[in-house]
Amino acid sequence: MAKQKFNIIKSTCIPVAIDNCNTDLIIPARYLASTTRDPKFFGDAFMHDLRFDADGKPIADFVMNKPEFSEAPREGVHEIIVGGQNWGSGSSREHAAWAIAGYGVRVVISSSFADIHRNNLLNCFVLPVIVTPAFQQELFDTIAKNPQAIVTVDVPNQTVTNETTGHSEKFEINGYKKHCLVNALDDIDYLLSVQDKTIAYEQARAVK
Amino acid sequence: MGKTLFEKIWDAHVVQVVPDGPTQLYIDRLYAHEVTSPQAFDTLRDKGIKVFRPEQVVAMPDHNTPSDQQEVINDPIGRKQVETLAKNCAEFGIKHFAMGTKDNGIIHVVGPEKALSLPGMTIVCGDSHTSTHGAVGALAMGIGTSEVAEVLASQCILQGKPKSMRINIEGELQKGVTAKDIALYIMAQMTTSGATGYVVEYAGSTIRNLSMEGRLTLSNLSIEMGSRAGIIAPDETTFEYLKGREYAPKGADWDKAVAYWKTLKTDDDAVFDKEVTYKAEDIKPRITYGTNPGAGIAIDETVPTLDGLSDAEKVQLTAQLDYMQFKPGQKLEDTPVDYCFLGACTNGRIEDFRAFASIVKGKKKSPNVVAWLVPGSWLVRKQIIDEGIDKILEEAGFELRLPSCSSCLAMNPDKVPAGKLSISTSNRNFVGRQGPGARTVLASPLVVAASAITGVITDPRKFM
Numbered sequence: 001m002a003k004q005k006f007n008i009i010k011s012t013c014i015p016v017a018i019d020n021c022n023t024d025l026i027i028p029a030r031y032l033a034s035t036t037r038d039p040k041f042f043g044d045a046f047m048h049d050l051r052f053d054a055d056g057k058p059i060a061d062f063v064m065n066k067p068e069f070s071e072a073p074r075e076g077v078h079e080i081i082v083g084g085q086n087w088g089s090g091s092s093r094e095h096a097a098w099a100i101a102g103y104g105v106r107v108v109i110s111s112s113f114a115d116i117h118r119n120n121l122l123n124c125f126v127l128p129v130i131v132t133p134a135f136q137q138e139l140f141d142t143i144a145k146n147p148q149a150i151v152t153v154d155v156p157n158q159t160v161t162n163e164t165t166g167h168s169e170k171f172e173i174n175g176y177k178k179h180c181l182v183n184a185l186d187d188i189d190y191l192l193s194v195q196d197k198t199i200a201y202e203q204a205r206a207v208k
Numbered sequence: 209m210g211k212t213l214f215e216k217i218w219d220a221h222v223v224q225v226v227p228d229g230p231t232q233l234y235i236d237r238l239y240a241h242e243v244t245s246p247q248a249f250d251t252l253r254d255k256g257i258k259v260f261r262p263e264q265v266v267a268m269p270d271h272n273t274p275s276d277q278q279e280v281i282n283d284p285i286g287r288k289q290v291e292t293l294a295k296n297c298a299e300f301g302i303k304h305f306a307m308g309t310k311d312n313g314i315i316h317v318v319g320p321e322k323a324l325s326l327p328g329m330t331i332v333c334g335d336s337h338t339s340t341h342g343a344v345g346a347l348a349m350g351i352g353t354s355e356v357a358e359v360l361a362s363q364c365i366l367q368g369k370p371k372s373m374r375i376n377i378e379g380e381l382q383k384g385v386t387a388k389d390i391a392l393y394i395m396a397q398m399t400t401s402g403a404t405g406y407v408v409e410y411a412g413s414t415i416r417n418l419s420m421e422g423r424l425t426l427s428n429l430s431i432e433m434g435s436r437a438g439i440i441a442p443d444e445t446t447f448e449y450l451k452g453r454e455y456a457p458k459g460a461d462w463d464k465a466v467a468y469w470k471t472l473k474t475d476d477d478a479v480f481d482k483e484v485t486y487k488a489e490d491i492k493p494r495i496t497y498g499t500n501p502g503a504g505i506a507i508d509e510t511v512p513t514l515d516g517l518s519d520a521e522k523v524q525l526t527a528q529l530d531y532m533q534f535k536p537g538q539k540l541e542d543t544p545v546d547y548c549f550l551g552a553c554t555n556g557r558i559e560d561f562r563a564f565a566s567i568v569k570g571k572k573k574s575p576n577v578v579a580w581l582v583p584g585s586w587l588v589r590k591q592i593i594d595e596g597i598d599k600i601l602e603e604a605g606f607e608l609r610l611p612s613c614s615s616c617l618a619m620n621p622d623k624v625p626a627g628k629l630s631i632s633t634s635n636r637n638f639v640g641r642q643g644p645g646a647r648t649v650l651a652s653p654l655v656v657a658a659s660a661i662t663g664v665i666t667d668p669r670k671f672m
Contacts, residue, residue, distance in 0.1 A: 019524055020400055020500050024638040029617045033272060033285045035246040035292050049640055054626070086401035089434060089500075090638060091617075092336040093244065094352035115370075115404060115436050116336060116350050123354035174368070176229025187354070188251065191362035194224070194232065195260075198364055201223040201234055 002039070002101075003184040004125045006155040009106055010163075011079035013151055014069050015143045016047075021083055022090035023117060025050065027099040034095075042095060043102030068147035073104030080151055082139045083110040087128075088117025097124040107153050109160065111136045122177060123187065129153060129160050129171045138162060155181055210475025212372050213441050214407040217347040217472070221330045223364060230366040236329040238359045239315045240267040240302070242293040243619070244334030248357035249296040259300045261363045266324055267297050268305035270314045271619045275551075275582045275609040278308035286620065300360075313585020313611040316340035316553035320424060321587055323453035327442035327469040332359060337553045337635065338437075339430040343423035344450065345442030345472050347407070350431060370436040371405055371481040374474070376412035379488035384669040386563065387422035388555060388633065388652035390414070391429035392494040392504045394486065400502040404434030406482065409474060414488040415440060420449035421559035428554045429635055432501040441473040493668060495540060496637050496650040498528035503637075505540070507655060507667045513537045531639055532647050533629075540649070540665050547630035548579040548660040549642075550653055552616040555633035556584025558591045560653040565600045567657035567671050573605035574663030580622055581606050582614040606660070618643040631659045 018025070031045040050062050058065045073079050081100070087110040088096060097120040100108065106126060111133040113121075121128045131139075142149045142164045150163040155178065161168040173181075180186065191198075211219070223232040240248075245267065252259065259265060272286035281287035290307060297304035305311035305318065312318070316337050319325040327345035332338060334356045341348035355365050377390060395402075408430055410423075418426065423440050430438025440446075447466055450456045457465045492506035505511065511529065513536040514522050529536060534543075550556075550564050561583065573579055581601060583589040589611055592598050598608045615622040616634035618641070624630045626645025633656050634641075637648040651659070654668035661671070 019520075022500070022636075022638050024617075024636070024641055028640055028644070029619045032243050033283070033289050033619055035289055037247050037250060049644060054644065086404070086434070089400055090336065090431075090636060092334060092338075092350040092352055094247075094334070094354060097352065112401060112404060114401070114434055116352060119355065119367075120352035123352060174229045176226050176366075187366050188255075188358045188361055190226075191232070191358050191364050191366070192255075192257070195362060197223050197232070198234065198260075198362060 002125065003186060004106070005184040006127060006181040008155070009079055009153045010150055011076050012148055013080040013082050013139070013143055014064060014078050015082045015140055016063060017084050017140055019084035020086045020089050023088055023093050023096035024090055026088065026096035027093065032093055032095050039098070039102035041102070042098040043104065046099035046103040079105060080107045080109060080153065081105050082136065082143065083108055085111045085133065087113050089114040092116045094120040094124065097121045097126060101126050109136065109139065109151070125181070125184070127153065127155065127181065131160060131169050131171065135162070135167065135169050138165060138167060210478040212474045212478045212480060213345070213409055213472055214347060214372050214439055215478070217328055217330065218369065220328070226366065230368045232364050233330060233367050235332050235359050235363055235365060236264060237324065237331045238265045238356070239319060239331070239333035239338070240265060240293070240356065241271060241315055241333070241335060242269040242289045243271045244353050245296065245356055246289065246292045248334070248353050248360055249300065251357040252300070252360055255361070257361055259302065259360045262301040264363060265302045265360065266305070267293060267302050268312050268315055268318060269293050269307050271613045271617065273307050273612040274621050275580065275612040275614045276621065278610055310586045313587065314553045314556060314613055316428060317556055317584030317588060320344055320420070321453065321585060323450045323456035326450065326465070327446060328472050332365060336431045337428050339435070340424050340428040340553055342430065342437050342439040343420065343427035344446055345440060345469065347437055347439060349437050370407045372409070373403060373406040373435070373482040374409045374411055374480045376483070376485040377410070377414035377488055378412045378485060379414060381414060381488050382492065384493045384654055384667070384672055385491050386652040386654060387418055387425040389491055389494045391426050392496065392501065392650065393491045395429065395433050395502040396504045397486070398433045398502070400432060400500045401434040403430070406435050407437045407439060408435045409439050409441070411441070412485070416443065419559055420445055421557040424557065425554055429501070432635060442469045493652060493655050495655060495665060497532060497534055497540060498525070499531055499637055499639050501635065501637060501650060503528060504650070507541060507665070511536055511538045511540065541667060542664045543629070544664050545577055545631045545659050546628040547624050548577050548656050549582070549615045549630060549632040549634060550656055551580065551582030551584060551614050552634040553584060553613070554635045555653050556582060556588060558588050560633065561588070561592050561597050563653040564657040565597045567654055567668055568604040568606065568661055569600050571604055571661045573660055576663040577660055579606055579660050580609060580615050582609045583611050585611050615642050617641060624648070631656050631665060
């Protein structure tokens with residue numbers, strides 16, 4: 001997925017209030033038999049079986065199909081998903097993160113993420129933001145009252161703000177990863193840059 | 209203060225701690241399959257780099273492999289993925305166990321049975337059920353495709369150090385209770401996110417008495433409660449299982465390895481971030497009623513009611529039961545089933561087929577069910593035939609199929625049709641997991657065998 005620089009994201013949100021939303025729901029297995037990296041292919045498959053019925057018709061009462069949330073993400077609009085707790089559990093498929101990124105989402109906010117999916121999101125330049133359950137619930141309530149409600153995610157300052165209530169929380173991200181996100185750098189290039197350390201480790205171990 | 213088993217393996221693989229960042233962890237073994245590797249190989253091609261340590265990588269297709277015949281994959285997309293893996297392995301010089309050859313099977317079955325997974329190793333694969341390999345005393349974690357590319361390129365990953373948890377199970381297992389039931393029981397206690405952020409060590413007398421196959425089943429399901437990995441200290445059972453297997457150390461190397469492996473246990477004074485203990489006697493044969501593996505009950509219990517639940521919990525439970533077409537408070541025993549699946553990286557090993565055969569021997573498959581009996585590897589299939597289990601299955605009206613992930617996930621022809629109820633030894637009962645609209649009840653090989661005979665969800669203790 002395309003490397004993107006992160007600074008301050010100010011956007012309306014899509015509320016996906018499903019707890020334990022597993023990666024099979026985020027992208028069904030039949031979309032995994034692909035060898036492509038096309039963002040559109042995966043973006044179109046995002047939440048596919050909740051969005052569309054067996055005949056491919058939109059399921060009207062699913063949140064992403066409601067008129068107020070159906071617009072595809074663009075700057076300031078629907079760049080943030082507020083998800084239920086234990087977001088991204090189950091299968092390790094990075095295709096789930098590709099689907100979220102491919103759809104155009106840049107931030108997922110939840111009270112908890114499954115470990116593998118959280119790493120996958122970061123590697124796809126989608127920021128997982130962990131908030132308290134109370135803050136998460138307040139976001140759901142705010143968006144329910146006003147689908148146009150704005151949330152601000154400030155990566156340099158590590159804060160997330162519900163602009164409607166003014167409530168703000170600090171979120172965790174280590175200094176290395178923040179540097180990567182702000183400067184659009186990925187882990188593989190870093191690991192290649194420290195290959196001498198890896199070789200030194202191998203040599204030290206061989207001696208033992 | 210002493211160290212936990214997990215910390216011993218972790219510390220032995222730290223290349224460096226990145227300043228204000230994660231740990232650069234050295235990886236001994238990368239397994240690759242056709243689904244989560246093609247884009248990783250593309251990344252290497254983009255960068256114009258080779259695989260850093262190709263001899264430490266082993267690849268095999270398993271997800272797309274059909275279980276009825278393996279001459280050809282009829283689905284062109286799945287076929288291309290399997291062909292792409294073969295091409296990538298040839299191009300990058302990686303060991304590849306091709307579909308239909310004696311070395312092939314599900315990675316998490318093949319790795320331990322060939323002793324490619326050994327105690328003390330760090331093991332990763334682009335597959336969440338990599339946790340399986342922890343049963344041999346390895347630190348084994350599922351990763352994403354970006355991380356597969358990182359390991360191909362550098363033999364390392366960047367990881368924050370997980371917390372540690374020990375789950376003790378003490379006492380003797382009751383009749384009809386298997387490692388699968390232990391796992392389903394623990395998940396129901398812990399929920400599907402109860403171990404998120406932790407590496408879980410399984411310990412206690414019940415675990416010590418489990419066979420290697422049972423330990424692999426238990427460790428396989430670690431991911432279903434969110435844990436980063438499951439791990440079991442290697443002991444005589446482990447050494448006995450590994451000795452003489454294809455890639456196990458031989459001769460003096462074996463003795464040296466065992467001497468090291470014997471140090472791989474949690475020190476008496478080590479402290480875990482969390483520790484829980486369960487009694488084996490509290491565990492009965494289990495089934496799931498909902499759409500996550502933690503939504504389970506003992507087979508003779510009833511589906512939970514909505515009483516005492518919060519509004520949010522009511523919504524979640526109702527959605528699960530609506531999908532499953534079950535009702536709050538309903539007894540699930542005697543519910544008609546349409547499909548029975550024995551197999552997957554959870555329960556596709558020889559012991560699982562022995563258990564299944566012990567129930568169906570001398571009986572007949574219900575005409576109302578479709579049964580898929582799918583060995584986890586060609587080696588398991590050979591053992592089944594060598595032990596004459598295939599004859600017992602055949603006489604009972606079952607057909608032994610070819611090694612594959614099969615009906616665990618809907619990526620090959622073994623799909624459960626919409627609305628049909630499947631009782632399955634696999635690991636996930638998610639919405640649509642076995643096919644769009646398919647309904648899945650997770651259970652042990654014994655429960656699936658008993659249900660395949662009667663055509664309804666059946667307590668195997670009736671046949672024991």
